[in-house]
Amino acid sequence: MERSSRDRLSVDLRGLKAPLLARAQAQRLTPSAFIRGMLAAQLGPPQDAASHPTSTSPTRVRASRVRLSLRMGAAEARRIHEGARRSGVSVGDYLSGLAAGVPVFTDGGTRQAHVGALMASTAELATLSRHLHRLATLLASGNVEAARPYRAMLASLNADVRRHLALASTVLADLQPRRGTAQPADVWAR
Known part of the structure; x- marks a missing residue:
C-alpha cells in the first residue's frame, strides 16, 4: 500500500x-x-522540517462546507465514487443529494443528462421562436405564398411548447430535493 x-x-x-x-x-x-x-x-x-512544508498563514475555517468522514466497505465506497463520477458532481454533493432525496440521484439518473435534455429542448424552442418571427414578418408584409411552408409548424406549435414545458418542469423537479427532506446548502442552485 x-x-x-x-x-x-x-x-x-x-x-x-x-x-x-x-x-x-x-x-x-x-x-x-x-x-x-x-x-x-x-x-x-520536526527534525526533518524540510519534508514538512508549513504555511505562513493559518488555515481559516470555511463555514459553508465541513468535512465528513465515513467508514464503509470498499465496494460501497466504489459505488458512491462511481455514482458521483457518473452524475458529474463531487462525492460530497452526491451524498448530500442522496440524503436530500434529489430524484436525479436516487433514481439513478445523471445531472448532465437532465440538463442536456433541457438544453436541447430549449434550443428547439429558440429555433421555433425564430421561425415564428420570420412568419410574422412575412405575413405583415403581405407575402402569403412565402408564409405557407410555416403552416405545418403552426399546426404543431401547441404540442411542441407543451412538450418543452413538461420536460423543463420534470428536469427542474428532478434536480430539487423531494418535499419534506433537508435541503443541502446551495448545492442544487449551481
Whole structure:
C-alpha cells in the first residue's frame, strides 16, 4: 500500500471535542491547524522540517462546507465514487443529494443528462421562436405564398411548447430535493 505524504493520527478526545472546536473557532482556525499549532509549541519543530512544508498563514475555517468522514466497505465506497463520477458532481454533493432525496440521484439518473435534455429542448424552442418571427414578418408584409411552408409548424406549435414545458418542469423537479427532506446548502442552485 502506498504511504500518504501526510502524517495522520486519530485521537479519542474523551469529551474535549467541544472545547477544542470552540477554541479553534475563536481563533478562526480549523481544528487541525489549531492542534498542529499546540503540538508544535509543545514539541518544537520536526527534525526533518524540510519534508514538512508549513504555511505562513493559518488555515481559516470555511463555514459553508465541513468535512465528513465515513467508514464503509470498499465496494460501497466504489459505488458512491462511481455514482458521483457518473452524475458529474463531487462525492460530497452526491451524498448530500442522496440524503436530500434529489430524484436525479436516487433514481439513478445523471445531472448532465437532465440538463442536456433541457438544453436541447430549449434550443428547439429558440429555433421555433425564430421561425415564428420570420412568419410574422412575412405575413405583415403581405407575402402569403412565402408564409405557407410555416403552416405545418403552426399546426404543431401547441404540442411542441407543451412538450418543452413538461420536460423543463420534470428536469427542474428532478434536480430539487423531494418535499419534506433537508435541503443541502446551495448545492442544487449551481
